[in-house]
Amino acid sequence: MATEQTLDQRYQAIRNQYLSYTEHTPLNTDHDFLKAGLIWGEDQGNQTPSVLLVALEPGHWDYSREDKLDQLAYELLASVNGDWPVFAHLQDDKNARCYSLFGVDGSDGTHSVDEVPSIELIRNYEKLEKDPTFRWSMRIYTRLMHRFDMFHEQVFHTVKDRLDGKNEIIEEVAKLLFLETFRVHHGEELSFTDHEGKTQRFREVFDFNYVAKHGSVAVEQIKAAFEAFKGHDDYVVVSDDGQRNAIFPSDTHLRMAQPKNYETLLEAMQNLGPVTDNQGRMIAGKEVGTLADVAGDLLGRVFDVFLRANFESKGGLGVYLTPNPVKQAMLEIAMHDIQQDNEMMERLTSGAFRFCDATCGSFGFGSVALSHIERVVDHLGGISDAQKAKLKQTLRDNAFTGADAAPRMVMLARVNMALQGAPKAKIFYTDNSLTSQAFKANSFDLICTNPPFGTPKFSNDKKGKESKEHYEAQMEQVLGGFRPTEKVVDSYNAYYDHLKMKWQDTGDLYLDDNGTPKWPGYRTDLRNVSTGNKPQYHLYPSTSGLALGSKPDGKGHWKPVGATIDPAVLFIDRYLQLLRPGGLLLIVLPDGVLCNSGDRYVREYIMGKKDENTGQFVGGKAIVKAVISLPADTFKLSGTGAKTSILFLQKRHASKDHPEQFLPEPQGDVFMAVAETLGYVVKNNIEDYSVGVPNDLDKIVGAYKRGE
Numbered sequence: 001m002a003t004e005q006t007l008d009q010r011y012q013a014i015r016n017q018y019l020s021y022t023e024h025t026p027l028n029t030d031h032d033f034l035k036a037g038l039i040w041g042e043d044q045g046n047q048t049p050s051v052l053l054v055a056l057e058p059g060h061w062d063y064s065r066e067d068k069l070d071q072l073a074y075e076l077l078a079s080v081n082g083d084w085p086v087f088a089h090l091q092d093d094k095n096a097r098c099y100s101l102f103g104v105d106g107s108d109g110t111h112s113v114d115e116v117p118s119i120e121l122i123r124n125y126e127k128l129e130k131d132p133t134f135r136w137s138m139r140i141y142t143r144l145m146h147r148f149d150m151f152h153e154q155v156f157h158t159v160k161d162r163l164d165g166k167n168e169i170i171e172e173v174a175k176l177l178f179l180e181t182f183r184v185h186h187g188e189e190l191s192f193t194d195h196e197g198k199t200q201r202f203r204e205v206f207d208f209n210y211v212a213k214h215g216s217v218a219v220e221q222i223k224a225a226f227e228a229f230k231g232h233d234d235y236v237v238v239s240d241d242g243q244r245n246a247i248f249p250s251d252t253h254l255r256m257a258q259p260k261n262y263e264t265l266l267e268a269m270q271n272l273g274p275v276t277d278n279q280g281r282m283i284a285g286k287e288v289g290t291l292a293d294v295a296g297d298l299l300g301r302v303f304d305v306f307l308r309a310n311f312e313s314k315g316g317l318g319v320y321l322t323p324n325p326v327k328q329a330m331l332e333i334a335m336h337d338i339q340q341d342n343e344m345m346e347r348l349t350s351g352a353f354r355f356c357d358a359t360c361g362s363f364g365f366g367s368v369a370l371s372h373i374e375r376v377v378d379h380l381g382g383i384s385d386a387q388k389a390k391l392k393q394t395l396r397d398n399a400f401t402g403a404d405a406a407p408r409m410v411m412l413a414r415v416n417m418a419l420q421g422a423p424k425a426k427i428f429y430t431d432n433s434l435t436s437q438a439f440k441a442n443s444f445d446l447i448c449t450n451p452p453f454g455t456p457k458f459s460n461d462k463k464g465k466e467s468k469e470h471y472e473a474q475m476e477q478v479l480g481g482f483r484p485t486e487k488v489v490d491s492y493n494a495y496y497d498h499l500k501m502k503w504q505d506t507g508d509l510y511l512d513d514n515g516t517p518k519w520p521g522y523r524t525d526l527r528n529v530s531t532g533n534k535p536q537y538h539l540y541p542s543t544s545g546l547a548l549g550s551k552p553d554g555k556g557h558w559k560p561v562g563a564t565i566d567p568a569v570l571f572i573d574r575y576l577q578l579l580r581p582g583g584l585l586l587i588v589l590p591d592g593v594l595c596n597s598g599d600r601y602v603r604e605y606i607m608g609k610k611d612e613n614t615g616q617f618v619g620g621k622a623i624v625k626a627v628i629s630l631p632a633d634t635f636k637l638s639g640t641g642a643k644t645s646i647l648f649l650q651k652r653h654a655s656k657d658h659p660e661q662f663l664p665e666p667q668g669d670v671f672m673a674v675a676e677t678l679g680y681v682v683k684n685n686i687e688d689y690s691v692g693v694p695n696d697l698d699k700i701v702g703a704y705k706r707g708e
Helices: 007-018 067-079 133-158 166-183 208-214 214-229 260-270 296-310 324-340 342-349 364-378 385-398 407-419 461-480 565-576 592-596 599-608 696-705
Strands: 023-027 035-042 052-055 089-090 096-100 109-113 192-195 199-201 355-357 400-404 426-429 444-447 495-497 502-504 526-528 537-538 550-552 559-560 577-589 608-610 617-619 622-629 642-652 671-674 681-683 685-686
Touching: 007 035, 007 052, 007 089, 052 067, 067 133, 089 537, 096 559, 109 324, 109 696, 133 166, 133 260, 133 296, 166 214, 166 260, 166 407, 166 671, 199 208, 199 214, 199 461, 208 214, 208 260, 214 260, 214 550, 296 364, 296 407, 324 342, 324 444, 324 577, 324 622, 324 642, 324 696, 342 364, 355 364, 364 385, 364 400, 364 407, 364 444, 385 400, 400 407, 407 426, 444 565, 461 565, 565 577, 565 599, 577 592, 592 599, 592 642, 592 671, 599 622, 617 642, 622 696, 671 696
Parallel strands: 052 089, 355 400, 355 444, 400 426, 444 577, 622 671
Antiparallel strands: 023 035, 035 052, 089 096, 096 109, 192 199, 495 502, 526 537, 550 559, 577 642, 608 617, 622 642, 681 685
């Protein structure tokens, strides 16, 4: 019978896995359930960055959750004088996992990885201490996470307020974070008119000490400030169709009424103490730190962790939140390929690069993409730090676009990006991203997304039948832009004439009272090839066209599909339209689209039909780069047990002489992988990391990067 290892033995066993890291120093801790230390080595005469080793007693694997590991790492490293480690290895009696700490590998914060790099490779990772106040930022980050959670419990259980459920508490936190950006980014002169018509200095009123002194009067003044600033020009973005979009709709107001709740939350985000450098010395002129002094990606991570920890899943924000391991994996794979693509890198380094998620929720994909892109900029050679800072701000201002049909999620997304220095991210509300004119064809370099999929189920009673009719009518309206129709009188029927080399339009679809098309549709890739009275449509793929409102019959004639089509199919079509030729799409899809025989036409539409003579795929719009199967419970918190996969596509490049036509690029091998677990299991509507299952996506991402 095997003898149970002591904590010292377990720690020594971890050390023995890294014998090439010859140097070691133990770390002090008040926790009796762990032993920790730092290891490092030398490569070509230079000291490498260190690695944090942590051995845990059984029953403490919940520290494998990224936000809890962040706090533990900060506690262990607070007294370390030299550079902090860039990777960590965590192990208990049954489980082991490796991490990139604090996003040093270009990711969005601490997350698990395939392995700790070898002694030769770890030198390639930039040390964290490039940010002179990084340790102070980490301290504030861990403090904010703790304080936000305390505030949430206070409002939910003790100082109850005029809020209906956890999600409304989250919304109020976002509103006050929005106001805090005015306190730290605008001057002393900023003022507003209160409900009594008096002019008030904002910085004086929006202060936890002022609230403690003036109570309900202060609350009413802060509410008036929100009314004055919620449509401020600094936070209005203009989408591609020229529409102006504020963060908050005009009918949004501050709802909290209890002064104690305002005081608690403002104290958490304002009473940060002096800013210190990594050696603990106070920075001149920073006697009182603000959120503006905290590293932007850490602020965004606080907000994301708070959101994920406290949302209500059923009927709440859970519908909109993609699990963090999935986001990380998709962006790591995307950024790996972008850095191998000269054309993509030219666009990124010129500031022209554009990212999109048209069903963005809280813009989690965009937040992770921002961190990755900024790390790529940090590692660019041949340009100064000032040029890098200017490029990063250009990308923050121009590179990010998102939309969602839930106003609350748009608000959370905008606040999330504002906290990370990107208040001008073009994130806006839309009734339907499939039909919105705010997105233009051939516009984006990278799209990472988890769109809505599946058709709703309706009851057989009168109300259910009415709901079904309404849904199908809406879908028919959407489908009109994805297909030609025999009803020429009220249709938009456009096709590309390959002989005349121009588009032919034959009418408008659904005019409003002003005679303007409600949904003018897009260029269809279906062309009438019939010489008789009855049209027969065939597919002629183009870079800006759509067609999946129809499907081919047995003779290859494309005919309209019904309103029961899975919206995921239409989103594939839409996103391929929005990508620039050569652009990348990573999309979460239900497995049926990838596997069912009835959806074969969708797969052929994407990659083309296989020529039996040459073995090449002909006529498709994209090259399939990877398919990664996800566990069945990936979106259990969203209320769906649908089996899903990540599909990674590259839109084919276009002909320079005929920019609407695709080049006949070879398909190549497809990377295939199956993830059975993501590092947690879903229990009682939460992601439980304590059970010790691996995150299979770590090894999958590593294998993809290595070209296996």
